[in-house]
Amino acid sequence: MTKTKIAVFASGTGSNFESVQKEVESGNLDSEIALLVCDKPGAKVLEKAEFYQVPTFVFNAKQYNSKSEFEYEILNELEKYKVEWIVLAGYMRLIGSTLLDSYHQRIINIHPSLLPSFPGKDAVGQAIAAGVKVTGVTIHLVDEGMDTGKIVEQESLRVIDKESRESLQLRIQEIEHRLFPSVIQSLILAGNMKGDPLYEEKSAT
Ligand code: GRF
Numbered sequence: 469m470t471k472t473k474i475a476v477f478a479s480g481t482g483s484n485f486e487s488v489q490k491e492v493e494s495g496n497l498d499s500e501i502a503l504l505v506c507d508k509p510g511a512k513v514l515e516k517a518e519f520y521q522v523p524t525f526v527f528n529a530k531q532y533n534s535k536s537e538f539e540y541e542i543l544n545e546l547e548k549y550k551v552e553w554i555v556l557a558g559y560m561r562l563i564g565s566t567l568l569d570s571y572h573q574r575i576i577n578i579h580p581s582l583l584p585s586f587p588g589k590d591a592v593g594q595a596i597a598a599g600v601k602v603t604g605v606t607i608h609l610v611d612e613g614m615d616t617g618k619i620v621e622q623e624s625l626r627v628i629d630k631e632s633r634e635s636l637q638l639r640i641q642e643i644e645h646r647l648f649p650s651v652i653q654s655l656i657l658a659g660n661m662k663g664d665p666l667y668e669e670k671s672a673t
Contacts, residue, residue, distance in 0.1 A: 471497075471498055471499050471500045472498060472499040472500075472553060472656050473499065473500060473502035473503075473549060473551050473552055473553075474499050474500070474501055474502065474551065474552065474553045474554070474652070474656070475501070475503040475504070475505055475546055475549065475551040475553075475554050475555070476488065476501050476504050476505070476555045476556075477504075477505045477506070477507075477554060477555070477556045477557070477559035478504065478505075478506055478511070478513040478556075478557045478558045478559055479506060479507055479508045479513075479559050479560040479561075480511055480512065480513060480558045480560070481511075481512045481513060481558070482511070482513025482514075482516045482517070482557070482558070483641060483644075484557035484558060484578060484641075484644055484645065484648055485501070485504065485513050485516055485517070485557050486516050487644070487645035487646075487649060488501060488557070488648060488649050488652065489501055489516075489520050489522065491649035491653075493520075496649065496653070497649060497652065497653050498653065498656065499652065499653070499656055501520075501522050502523070502549040502551055503522070503523050503524070503525060503545060503546065503549045504517040504522050504523070504525070505524075505525050505526075505527075505542055505545070505559075506524060506525070506526045506527075507526075507527055507528070507529055507559070507560070507561060508526075509528060513558075514526065523549065525541075525542065527541065527542070535561075535564040535566075536564055536565070536566045539563075539564050539566035539567050540566055542567065543566060543567065543570055546570075546571075552574065552656075553571070553574045553576070553652075553655075553659070554571050554574065554575040554576075554610075555575075555576055555648075555652060556575065556576065556577040556578070557578060557648070559577075560589075562612070562613075563575060563610050563612070564612075565612070568610070568611070568612060573659070574659065575609065575610040576607060576608065576609055576610060576651075576652070576655065577607070577608055577609075577610050577615070577617070578605065578606070578607050578644055578647075578648050579591060579605070579606045579607075579608065579615050580592050580605060580637070580640045580641075580644065581594070581595055581603055581605075581606065582602070582603055582604045582605075582606060582624060583606040583608060583615055583616075583619060583622075584615075584616075585598075585600070585603075586598070586603075587614050587615035587616070588615065591603075592633055592636050592637045592640060593633050595627065595636070596631070596632075596633050596636060600627060601626060601627055602624050602625070602626055602627065603624070603625065603627055603640070604623050604624035604625055604640070604643070605622065605623050605640060605643045605644050605647055606619055606621070606622045607619075607620045607621045607648065607651045608620055620651060620655060621647065623643050623647055625639060625640070625643065
């Protein structure tokens with residue numbers, strides 16, 4: 469069976485990139501990371517990509533006049549690597565219409581809160597500041613908004629009394645590293661089946 473090619477977009481440490489790549493290497497995913505797209509030259513995730521020998525496309529948004537200009541370049545790279553799905557893992561930019569139109573319903577994001585609570589930056593800090601007793605992780609389809617797309621999966625955890633931001637973030641990331649690969653696997657399988665005329669026929673009867 470040919471593996472579905474995904475691109476991971478990331479701007480930071482890349483622990484989620486690594487957890488997905490590890491599952492790929494263990495044979496637990498019917499997909500492979502064909503490309504890492506990164507908008508932060510020097511980001512830690514790039515060292516991880518080098519270690520796992522995943523090709524990278526790195527860009528600096530300041531060198532372009534508009535979002536569509538750099539998204540067209542990204543699109544070229546995605547086509548070159550025959551990428552079918554985009555997985556956002558700590559990519560700190562909104563996706564524009566150039567990519568959204570080309571990858572309709574095929575872009576997913578992971579966010580460290582139970583959306584719609586605490587969208588945007590520092591969701592873990594926002595949860596601590598709000599004093600919530602329960603928070604968690606959300607995986608959702610990406611639309612033009614800030615963490616507003618259709619929710620695909622969520623997992624909650626209880627905040628410990630007087631818990632620090634660091635401790636909560638660590639516990640949230642443990643969930644992310646387990647949940648993201650498994651949701652990628654089920655989403656991609658379902659998405660591929662939908663594109664399969666045999667599946668369409670079967671589900672119509
Ligand atoms: C994760 O917590 C993810 O939920 C958020 O950005 C963080 C990325 O962390 N969107 P890492 O770079 O994968 O370690």
